[in-house]
Amino acid sequence: MTADALLPRGKGRGYAKTVQGHLIRRYKRFLADVVLPAGDSAKGRGSNSGGSGDMAAAATALEASGASSGVVGNANNDPRGGVTITCHCPNTGPMTGLLDWPLSPVVCSVSSAPGRKYPHTVEMLQVPGPAHQGGRQGPRRGGAWVGVHSALANQLVSELLDRRLLPQLGEWRDVAREVPYGSRGSRYAAAAWPNNPVVNSTASASATGAPELLPPPPRIALFPDTVSERAQRHVEDLMEAVSRGHEAPSWSWGQQLRQAVCVFVIQRDDCALFAPCAAKDPVYARLVRQLANNEMVYRAVQPVYALAVVQAAAAGVQMLALRTSVRPPTTAAAAVNVTTHGDVEGTTAPAAIVFLGLAELDLEYGSSTDRSGVGGGVLVAAKTKRGRRPRGQDGRSDKTDVKRRSKPKQAGTALAGNVVMAEGGFEPLALAGGEGPAREGILPTSEWNADGVLGDGQGRRRGRAGSR
DNA sequence: CTGAGGGCGGGCATCCCAAA
């Protein structure tokens, strides 16, 4: 296995200073309140410093007081023994499964960039270890660190291309970043040219759902953890690229695209598998599955699921899942020399994220196994319950309008484990478990309710922070 | 070099309609 210390470096994303604390709450999408040990406040500290003792004391005080809410400012003295600050939380998703426990340990970077309202950025969060998966014990030890910074995935792929750490893509000479592609103007993390023309679409995947649903072995990292129109658009663009021989984009030095790669970056090291999350976004899962079924290339470098490899063809979209280990800069593990391969020399920490190699893909999770269509609900373009005409041109007054109308909840019909796609006829998708091959640790579809979440109705609420 | 604008998508206040 290859272990290569990667980010932070380059593109101004270094962690010159970090602080460790405990997450109080995440709210307003991009904000989070974090309590720091007394004395740490907003100054930050060098990446090699410690301070876990003070932090634990602050956490203990918080636990004793039962703190879980309360409005705080940007760096206020907290009467419970610590200092509470407001941080920027650069994750666009609901962070499903990561916010289920109070006072999770977090690592924040401290930026000196002028103009920032909140200098702290939440970079990673620790989830419970196996001994705590069944409860809500608060601060815990030994759990996995999970990277929550979505933009790191793009940077990671770019850096892997720079350092020739993805031999599965063949050979390439030039690399372009943030390349626009497709008729809808999507941007992609990187493109490599020539030898093997490549478009990379990256997605940051974290284990979705309550962790107790995904016990080891094996844990499965699922993506997306919400309905993501953007993720669907990326997959569609890649499919279009390989199926139609898309005209040469501006970054391709005049050559036509022939190969596309969809890269998933798993920002945690406790997941052995990656799978598209049909439960959260059945449309996206269907598209990912089409990449394999359309006789496009699907290469599982670790061929655990040979049935997926069968779908490989001469040319098409390649699916890659990258395992990474996210580590606080203060840990000893991040400060050691790590082994690399090829022409890359060993790197010394501070490492925020370590590339471990490729993860196994499981495209059969969420695949179609039941074509009876029984119990399905119409997902796409469901008519509103009251027949109200949407305002604006094309019936779409803004982007959120589109997003909301695609939500399964508005279909008005219980999904009951199967989702019927309105376009292209009926195509039931068996969600977790279902009629398909049972996967240990995954709840059967009978446990899912009409929203496609846990049967007790708690899953939706658990997956959201700052709900009303 | 600087400023404008787009993208990200859930939160939230408000509007609006159907049913009681």
Next chain:
DNA sequence: TTTGGGATGCCCGCCCTCAG
């Protein structure tokens, strides 16, 4: 008239690209 709930659209902070 009241109530409940779906629909609507702005807001949030940061990063990046592009135009001037």
